[in-house]
Amino acid sequence: MLLSIHHIGIAVDDLDAAIERYSVLFGAVVEHREAVVEQGVEAASLRLGASRVELLAPTGPDTPVGKFLARRGPGMHHVAFQVADVAAELERLRADGVPLIDEQPRRGMFGLQVGFVHPEATGGVLAEFVSDDLA
Numbered sequence: 001m002l003l004s005i006h007h008i009g010i011a012v013d014d015l016d017a018a019i020e021r022y023s024v025l026f027g028a029v030v031e032h033r034e035a036v037v038e039q040g041v042e043a044a045s046l047r048l049g050a051s052r053v054e055l056l057a058p059t060g061p062d063t064p065v066g067k068f069l070a071r072r073g074p075g076m077h078h079v080a081f082q083v084a085d086v087a088a089e090l091e092r093l094r095a096d097g098v099p100l101i102d103e104q105p106r107r108g109m110f111g112l113q114v115g116f117v118h119p120e121a122t123g124g125v126l127a128e129f130v131s132d133d134l135a
C-alpha cells in the first residue's frame with residue numbers, strides 16, 4: 001500500500017549550487033547530506049515544508065546518475081513512494097511480471113530501505129519504494 005510521495009529525486013551537475021538554488025528559490029533546508037560511494041552519488045535531502053526533494057550529483061561520468069545526466073541532462077530523476085513494506089511491494093509487482101531494477105530491498109540513501117521499479121513499467125519515470133519510520 002502506498003502511503004505518500006516521500007520525495008522527488010532530481011539529478012544535478014553541482015550539488016552545492018543546486019542546494020543554494022533550492023534554498024534561495026524555495027526556502028529549502030538540508031536535512032541530510034551523504035556520499036554513497038558504491039552507488040557513485042553524492043546526495044542531499046532537502047525539506048520544503050512537509051515535502052522533500054533529493055538532489056543527486058554523480059561522483060563521475062561512469063555512474064548511473066552520471067549516465068543519466070549525459071543522456072538527459074539535469075532534471076527530474078525519480079519519484080519515491082513511501083510504503084510500509086518495500087519487500088512486499090516489490091514482490092507484488094514481480095509476481096505480475098513488472099520490470100524491476102531491484103527484486104529485493106536494499107539500503108538506500110540515509111540508511112532507508114529502498115527498491116526501484118524500472119521506468120519501462122511506469123511510462124518513463126524511475127519509481128522508488130522507500131520505507132521511512134521517521135517520515
Ligand code: CO
Binds near residue numbers: 009054078080128
Ligand atoms: Co530517492
